[in-house]
Amino acid sequence: MDLVKRYSLYHFKRTIIRFAVILLYCLVVVNFGIHESFDSWDGETYHYFSLGCYGVSMLFMCFVVAVMEFAEFKNRRNLDSWFSFPLDRWKIALIHYVNGAVEIFTAHTLSFILGYCKLLPFVKECDLDMSGMFPMFFLILIMGLCYYGFLLFPFIVANNTFDGIFFAVLYSLIPSVIISILTAAFGIRNLSEYSVGLGYGLIDEADRCQNNLTRNMSNWGDVRYKSLEGGDIASIIIWCVIGATVFAAAVYMFNNLKTEKVGGPSDSIFGYRTLIPIYMFSLVLLWGGTVGFGIIYGIATFLLYVVLRRGVKLKLPDIIIIVIVTILANIPVNYVYEFADLIGRNTWDV
Amino acid sequence: MIKIEGLSHSFGDNKVLEGVELEIGDRKVMGLVGINGAGKSTLLRLISGVYHPQTGKVSYDGNDPLKDETRRNLFLLPDDPYFNGQTTCKSLIEMYKVFYPEVDESVFKEIVNDFKLPWKKPLRTFSKGMRRQAFVALAFAIAPKYLLLDEAFDGLDPLARKKFKDRLSKMVKEKGSTVIISSHSLKELEDFCDEFVMIDEHHLISSGKVLEKTMDLAKYQLAFKEIPSEDMFSALSIKSIKITGRVATVVCEGETGDIEEKLNALEPLILDKLDVNFEEAFIGDIDKKLRGGES
Numbered sequence: 212m213d214l215v216k217r218y219s220l221y222h223f224k225r226t227i228i229r230f231a232v233i234l235l236y237c238l239v240v241v242n243f244g245i246h247e248s249f250d251s252w253d254g255e256t257y258h259y260f261s262l263g264c265y266g267v268s269m270l271f272m273c274f275v276v277a278v279m280e281f282a283e284f285k286n287r288r289n290l291d292s293w294f295s296f297p298l299d300r301w302k303i304a305l306i307h308y309v310n311g312a313v314e315i316f317t318a319h320t321l322s323f324i325l326g327y328c329k330l331l332p333f334v335k336e337c338d339l340d341m342s343g344m345f346p347m348f349f350l351i352l353i354m355g356l357c358y359y360g361f362l363l364f365p366f367i368v369a370n371n372t373f374d375g376i377f378f379a380v381l382y383s384l385i386p387s388v389i390i391s392i393l394t395a396a397f398g399i400r401n402l403s404e405y406s407v408g409l410g411y412g413l414i415d416e417a418d419r420c421q422n423n424l425t426r427n428m429s430n431w432g433d434v435r436y437k438s439l440e441g442g443d444i445a446s447i448i449i450w451c452v453i454g455a456t457v458f459a460a461a462v463y464m465f466n467n468l469k470t471e472k473v474g475g476p477s478d479s480i481f482g483y484r485t486l487i488p489i490y491m492f493s494l495v496l497l498w499g500g501t502v503g504f505g506i507i508y509g510i511a512t513f514l515l516y517v518v519l520r521r522g523v524k525l526k527l528p529d530i531i532i533i534v535i536v537t538i539l540a541n542i543p544v545n546y547v548y549e550f551a552d553l554i555g556r557n558t559w560d561v
Numbered sequence: 562m563i564k565i566e567g568l569s570h571s572f573g574d575n576k577v578l579e580g581v582e583l584e585i586g587d588r589k590v591m592g593l594v595g596i597n598g599a600g601k602s603t604l605l606r607l608i609s610g611v612y613h614p615q616t617g618k619v620s621y622d623g624n625d626p627l628k629d630e631t632r633r634n635l636f637l638l639p640d641d642p643y644f645n646g647q648t649t650c651k652s653l654i655e656m657y658k659v660f661y662p663e664v665d666e667s668v669f670k671e672i673v674n675d676f677k678l679p680w681k682k683p684l685r686t687f688s689k690g691m692r693r694q695a696f697v698a699l700a701f702a703i704a705p706k707y708l709l710l711d712e713a714f715d716g717l718d719p720l721a722r723k724k725f726k727d728r729l730s731k732m733v734k735e736k737g738s739t740v741i742i743s744s745h746s747l748k749e750l751e752d753f754c755d756e757f758v759m760i761d762e763h764h765l766i767s768s769g770k771v772l773e774k775t776m777d778l779a780k781y782q783l784a785f786k787e788i789p790s791e792d793m794f795s796a797l798s799i800k801s802i803k804i805t806g807r808v809a810t811v812v813c814e815g816e817t818g819d820i821e822e823k824l825n826a827l828e829p830l831i832l833d834k835l836d837v838n839f840e841e842a843f844i845g846d847i848d849k850k851l852r853g854g855e856s
Contacts, residue, residue, distance in 0.1 A: 214629075214660065221659045283645075291639035295609040295709075296660045297632040470611050471572055471603075 214298055219306050226310060229279060234318045237268040241322040244268075245329050260330060260339075262347070265323070269355040272318060276311040277362040278376060284465075285372045287474040294470055304465040308363065308458070312356055319355065323348045354447065357454025363461035365481070367468070374477040381486050388493045476521045483519035484528075487512060491536045509537030562586055563608065563707065563739065567617035570603055577603045579763040581617070585741065585756075588733055592754035593743035599760040601743040602640065605711050608741070609637040621707060634706040636661070638713050642696050644684045650695055651680050654702070661703045672698035672728075676721065690716055701728050708732075710742045714753065726752050779820050780812045780837045783829040796823050812837060 244264020283289050294300065323344075333339055365378035477483060491512045516529045525533075568581040577600045585591050593601050606612040608619050610626035624631040644653065654669050673680065676694045684692055697713055714722055732738050744750050750757060758765050778800060783789070789809045791802055798814040813820050824832055 217659045217662070221656065288639070288641045289643040291606065291611055291637065291641075291711075292643035294611040295632060295635065295637035295639075297629045297635075298660065299629045302629070467613070469613075470606070 215302055215306065218298060218303075219310065222306060222310050223313070226279075226314070230314045230318070233272055233275065233314060234321060237272065237318045237322040238325055240264050240268040240271075241326045242329070245326045260333070260337075262326070265319070265326070265347070265351050268322060269315070269319060269351050270358075272315050273355055273359040273362060274379065276314055277359055277366055277379065278372070280307040280311045281363065281366050281375070282372050284367075284468075285370070285375060285473060287470065290470045290473055299466070300468065301462050301466040304363075304367075304462045308360065308462075311359060315355055315359060316352065319348075319352050350447070354450060354454075357451045357458075360458030360461070361454040364457045364464065367461050367464045368477070368479040368481040370472050370475050370477040370479075374482065378477070378482055378486065381490065385489065388490070388497075392493055392496050476519060478519075483515065487515045487519065488532050488536075491515075491532070492539070495536060495540045505537045505539070505541035508540035509533055512536045562622060563741075564620045564623075565608070565617070566619075568604075568607060568614055568619065569616040570600075570607060570612065570614060576763050578607070578760075581760075581765055583758060583765060585739060587739055588737050589756055590729065590733060590740045590742065590754045592750035592757040593741055593760070594750060594757055595743075595760035597745070600763060601760060602711050604760065605637060605639075605709050605741065605743055609635060609709050611637065633661075635709065636700055636703050636705040636707070637709040638696055638700050638711060640712040640715075644692075646683060646685055648684050649681050650678055650684070653684065653695065653699060657699055657703065661705070664699075664703045666702065668704070669698050669702035672701060675724070690718065690721070693717060694721060697725055701725075701732060704732050704736045704738060706736070706738055708738055708740045710740065712744055713742065715744055722752060729753060778812055778814055778837045779817055780810070780835040781820070781824055782808065782810045782831075782833045782835055783824060783827070784808050784831040785827075785829055789827075793827055810835075 241264050244267065245260055245262065284293065293303065327341075327344060330339060330341065330344075334341060362379050362383070365382040366375040369375035369378045472478070491508060495508060512533045513525075516525050516533065517523055520526075520529070563583075563585040565581055565583040568578060569576075570578045581604065593604065595601050603612065607614050608626065610619075610632055613627065619626055621631050621634065626632060626635065648656075650669075650673050654664070654666055658664050658666070673695065676691070676698075678687070678691055678695055678698075684695060687695065693713065693716065697710075697717075700708055700710065700713070714725060717725065729740065733740065740753075742750065742753055760766070785807050788807055789804055791804070794802060794809075794811060794813075797811070797820060800812040800814055802812075803810045811824075821832070821834075
């Protein structure tokens with residue numbers, strides 16, 4: 212047996228307890244998540260089964276598994292051993308990704324079976340159409356695995372676990388922030404249906420599609436089954452491509468990781484240095500500035516840089532960003548929107 | 562053979578190694594010495610592929626250590642090796658068997674039993690010395706072609722050191738291993754190594770055979786009628802000098818006959834020749850360098 216197989220097996224065995232805990236969590240969430248709701252507003256009792264629990268448990272699993280699979284590489288002491296072992300770094304990254312993916316697949320499959328079995332007794336009584344369940348299973352699984360791969364990038368570019376988790380959250384919300392700005396400032400309405408942020412949004416996208424697929428898990432009024440539309444398919448494909456590309460970038464970054472920086476402040480261009488300006492400018496644009504309140508944005512930006520630099524000694528680019536944010540935040544955001552109105556706000560649809 | 566060519570490495574603005582050139586022949590036990598922060602651990606990490614060299618290259622018989630096939634013949638034992646809260650001696654050998662399938666479990670067990678290390682108790686409950694014993698046992702069980710030890714023997718008790726020294730000699734002889742040991746303790750390197758390199762201020766400043774290093778020097782203890790001064794010895798090439806009351810202990814460089822002639826000219830009451838150890842030889846080098854002399 213070659214080293215890749217030996218290490219994969221060894222790694223699977225040593226993470227089995229973690230897997231058992233995650234599986235238990237998913238089963239519990241699905242067990243309590245798939246429940247009936249009754250409504251008797253018109254004197255009749257209707258049944259409605261919520262399936263949103265699959266998206267929730269997948270979101271949780273992706274995040275926890277991504278962090279746990281790669282957290283041991285955030286300790287420089289560990290890397291002395293790991294990176295001197297006769298196994299290339301990219302192989303280690305792939306083995307850890309695949310191990311996590313197997314855990315996610317297994318937990319998702321078993322919780323799906325549990326949910327399916329829970330629904331079976333109601334098929335006749337409530338006239339449930341179960342045909343949407345299987346596409347939903349694959350949809351959430353594929354989107355979940357893409358999101359899991361996507362999460363590895365921010366986690367790997369960070370030099371410590373805390374920053375890794377923080378980056379993963381911020382990265383997950385970037386698309387959502389961009390869409391919100393475009394929608395708020397320029398009135399590009401339908402974008403939100405495609406996006407809403409990769410983290411929340413990727414799973415949310417799957418969740419939205421699964422709602423269409425399984426809407427008649429209900430005999431509530433005339434809510435009927437709806438198949439996936441072209442937009443849904445396009446959206447799924449776009450997110451899968453993004454997820455796979457970012458995952459490939461994550462493996463590349465891991466292969467070229469500067470071991471000597473691990474454990475210290477995260478100074479990657481893909482970390483705080485880019486995220487702080489993106490988020491602060493976005494906040495200014497979304498929530499608007501009020502004359503005199505710019506200083507609050509300035510202080511918030513300064514504090515974020517203190518976290519980044521692990522001290523109050525800032526660099527010139529940091530100071531420039533703080534000054535720009537402070538100035539911009541003093542400009543009432545309405546001006547921006549009024550400008551947008553001038554150039555045709557509320558008229559653009561995608 | 563391990564070949565290091567023009568190796569340089571910095572941490573941000575902090576230069577750690579610059580233009581390191583070194584060749585380590587097969588079946589050698591090489592000591593890597595230097596003060597704290599000199600770059601010994603960084604050099605070992607570069608040699609083992611843990612760090613990617615910024616400039617220059619390292620090769621093992623012409624092979625790149627960044628390739629996993631090369632690292633199959635290499636084992637780095639860092640000063641603080643990886644283990645988790647649940648790792649025991651038993652799980653440690655199981656983990657390393659994954660990466661080094663040729664590991665000789667019986668050797669590991671033999672050493673672990675020899676030092677009476679608990680087999681199923683977590684390593685986190687071990688003393689620092691016991692943990693070192695477990696990891697050094699692992700290194701001997703793996704017995705790679707290239708063994709890199711970062712302060713692996715520091716802090717071991719004399720008995721353990723003696724046992725490991727014997728095993729190391731046996732491993733080099735039987736398996737043809739090449740070993741690099743970094744240490745703060747020059748005395749320990751004297752026990753283990755037949756060659757040395759010294760790093761200071763980012764460069765390799767000295768290298769050679771341990772025995773020759775000590776043979777170049779002579780150490781004398783002299784007692785005088787009056788309290789002596791350092792100036793009295795200015796005619797000699799002094800490496801180090803210590804004056805306690807009327808007794809002076811000097812380590813000097815040069816021909817023994819010439820040195821003794823000059824010392825006798827100082828008319829001491831007693832003149833004794835003592836053995837020079839490796840540590841004194843290096844401290845002499847460093848002292849002289851700090852005083853602005855040649856290195």
